[in-house]
Amino acid sequence: MTLELSNDKCSVAPYLSVPNEGAPALIGTLCGVCDEVLLGVRVACGNCGNRKNLKAVKLSEKGKLYAFSVVYRSFPGVKTPFVSAIVDLEGGGTLKGTLRNVEQDPHSLAQGMPVDVVFEEIDQKDNKGRPCTGYFFEPADQDQRG
Amino acid sequence: MTNVVIVGTDMIKFGRFPDRSIEALGAEAALMALDDCGLSIHDMDAMYCGNLMYAPHMIGQRIMKEIGQTGIPVMNVTNACATGAAAIREAWIGIKAGVYDTVLCVGVEKMPKGLLDPGGEDDGIQREGILGSGLMPCVFAEAGMEHSLKYGTSFEQFAGISVKNHHHSTMNPKAMYQIETPLEMVMEAEMISYPNTKLMCSVNVDGSAAAVLMSEDKAREMGLLNRAVRIKASSLSSDPYSQRNHALSDWNSVTRLCARQAYEQAGCKPEDIDLIELHDCFATAEMLHYENLGLCEDGQAGRLVDEGETTLGGRIPVNVSGGLLSKGHPIGATGIANVVEIVTHLRDEAGERQVKDARLGLTHVVGAGAACAIHILERIE
Numbered sequence: 257m258t259l260e261l262s263n264d265k266c267s268v269a270p271y272l273s274v275p276n277e278g279a280p281a282l283i284g285t286l287c288g289v290c291d292e293v294l295l296g297v298r299v300a301c302g303n304c305g306n307r308k309n310l311k312a313v314k315l316s317e318k319g320k321l322y323a324f325s326v327v328y329r330s331f332p333g334v335k336t337p338f339v340s341a342i343v344d345l346e347g348g349g350t351l352k353g354t355l356r357n358v359e360q361d362p363h364s365l366a367q368g369m370p371v372d373v374v375f376e377e378i379d380q381k382d383n384k385g386r387p388c389t390g391y392f393f394e395p396a397d398q399d400q401r402g
Numbered sequence: 403m404t405n406v407v408i409v410g411t412d413m414i415k416f417g418r419f420p421d422r423s424i425e426a427l428g429a430e431a432a433l434m435a436l437d438d439c440g441l442s443i444h445d446m447d448a449m450y451c452g453n454l455m456y457a458p459h460m461i462g463q464r465i466m467k468e469i470g471q472t473g474i475p476v477m478n479v480t481n482a483c484a485t486g487a488a489a490i491r492e493a494w495i496g497i498k499a500g501v502y503d504t505v506l507c508v509g510v511e512k513m514p515k516g517l518l519d520p521g522g523e524d525d526g527i528q529r530e531g532i533l534g535s536g537l538m539p540c541v542f543a544e545a546g547m548e549h550s551l552k553y554g555t556s557f558e559q560f561a562g563i564s565v566k567n568h569h570h571s572t573m574n575p576k577a578m579y580q581i582e583t584p585l586e587m588v589m590e591a592e593m594i595s596y597p598n599t600k601l602m603c604s605v606n607v608d609g610s611a612a613a614v615l616m617s618e619d620k621a622r623e624m625g626l627l628n629r630a631v632r633i634k635a636s637s638l639s640s641d642p643y644s645q646r647n648h649a650l651s652d653w654n655s656v657t658r659l660c661a662r663q664a665y666e667q668a669g670c671k672p673e674d675i676d677l678i679e680l681h682d683c684f685a686t687a688e689m690l691h692y693e694n695l696g697l698c699e700d701g702q703a704g705r706l707v708d709e710g711e712t713t714l715g716g717r718i719p720v721n722v723s724g725g726l727l728s729k730g731h732p733i734g735a736t737g738i739a740n741v742v743e744i745v746t747h748l749r750d751e752a753g754e755r756q757v758k759d760a761r762l763g764l765t766h767v768v769g770a771g772a773a774c775a776i777h778i779l780e781r782i783e
Contacts, residue, residue: 266525268527268529268532268533292643295649322646322650323544323547323548325595325596326595326596327531327534327537327539327543327594327595327596328594328595328596329517329539329592329594330535331517334530335531339534340535340544340595343649350645350646352533352648352650353532354531354532362547362597367551380526381526382525384526390532
């Protein structure tokens with residue numbers, strides 16, 4: 257597993273692999289000394305400083321909502337409200353992102369709510385004119401969960 | 403190593419000064435602090451200037467051009483919202499090391515209005531709204547929601563902090579605002595990022611504050627000890643690793659680490675502290691820091707608000723200046739302005755908002771990124 261970055265697409269985050277062929281993936285680093293899972297490809301473990309025993313891993317696309325805020329005011333041009341969410345991925349790694357397809361009401365959201373990570377081209381191009389791949393959180397599709 | 407004392411300190415009234423230059427604002431506070439202890443720029447061995455927004459522009463040297471170019475070493479310090487406190491700490495280190503006897507610290511900022519751009523990638527992609535929100539009201543809202551989801555802390559309790567700090571500022575003529583904001587007013591204000599309404603966000607204002615630090619021996623020699631305040635602890639931390647830190651800014655670990663070191667250095671416990679100026683950049687932040695600074699057990703912060711323990715007259719008054727929420731938050735000046743507030747109380751010169759018999763005070767700031775700086779100041783008996 258490696259972090260791949262396509263020449264003709266850009267990625268919204270340094271831990272989101274966007275290969276020329278195939279599906280995007282969330283990439284992390286597993287520390288062989290302290291077992292922490294870090295986002296992205298690392299030269300050293302942020303937890304213990306280990307530099308030798310590091311392994312790039314694909315992170316899960318399933319997780320649980322840990323914390324959130326409903327954002328009503330943002331930069332001009334950014335559509336509000338939206339839910340800014342912190343999600344703990346199954347097997348390690350914590351991501352921040354936008355949680356879609358939910359009621360934008362803080363009282364209807366619960367810690368521990370299962371979510372899926374979905375990948376999608378966003379409605380923006382980078383300054384080289386390339387499309388950009390992003391990720392979003394959505395409530396987990398209960399039917400497909402074993 | 404020598405003790406370090408603060409002999410002079412002051413700040414301008416925070417506000418918006420579109421027609422004044424940043425160096426003019428800095429110079430005003432610098433001269434006020436010098437006047438406070440009756441010294442001149444010629445008595446200064448070095449100068450540390452805290453400023454964030456114009457960090458590459460040698461603001462310290464520009465201030466010296468206003469108040470006297472004596473040729474002393476000038477260092478420009480930047481450390482996000484911990485900038486002013488970092489300038490104080492650098493001066494403290496210089497005096498502790500015996501390199502300097504007397505150092506001028508100036509914190510100054512001219513703030514843009516509205517939401518601050520946290521910066522980031524320079525590729526033309528707007529990540530705000532895609533990767534959640536990286537804006538500070540949301541970043542601190544998420545940290546508050548973590549507390550709320552864990553302990554049941556309510557919107558009303560968070561709002562109560564803003565009611566308190568606005569109330570305190572009615573007694574502080576140097577605060578940006580002197581208005582009471584009843585609970586309904588705070589809760590019904592425009593929601594920015596739940597649970598932070600507009601009145602639960604700090605005010606972006608212009609401002610400056612300054613302090614003159616001196617070795618205790620020199621201050622004694624110069625007869626300046628009677629109004630001096632001793633720095634019992636100066637502590638600075640960066641964020642230690644925590645599992646969610648890449649996604650959820652962790653203001654807790656960085657503050658707890660810094661606080662532990664500060665209490666140890668000062669040889670005191672949280673219950674020995676008489677008043678605190680802490681980093682209430684948002685109402686949610688103040689809630690977290692009650693626990694981070696050891697004012698109560700984890701999960702009890704909401705109760706402190708309910709019972710008025712952190713209000714002037716309560717067990718441990720917090721942000722009697724009005725805090726960042728109402729006094730205002732000119733970033734580079736903030737960490738020195740909270741030192742000004744504590745010194746004023748330890749000198750028994752705070753007037754209407756005086757914390758009675760204040761002997762030990764604590765200042766705390768956090769900078770996004772992250773940094774935490776804490777100073778514990780002691781009245782000299």
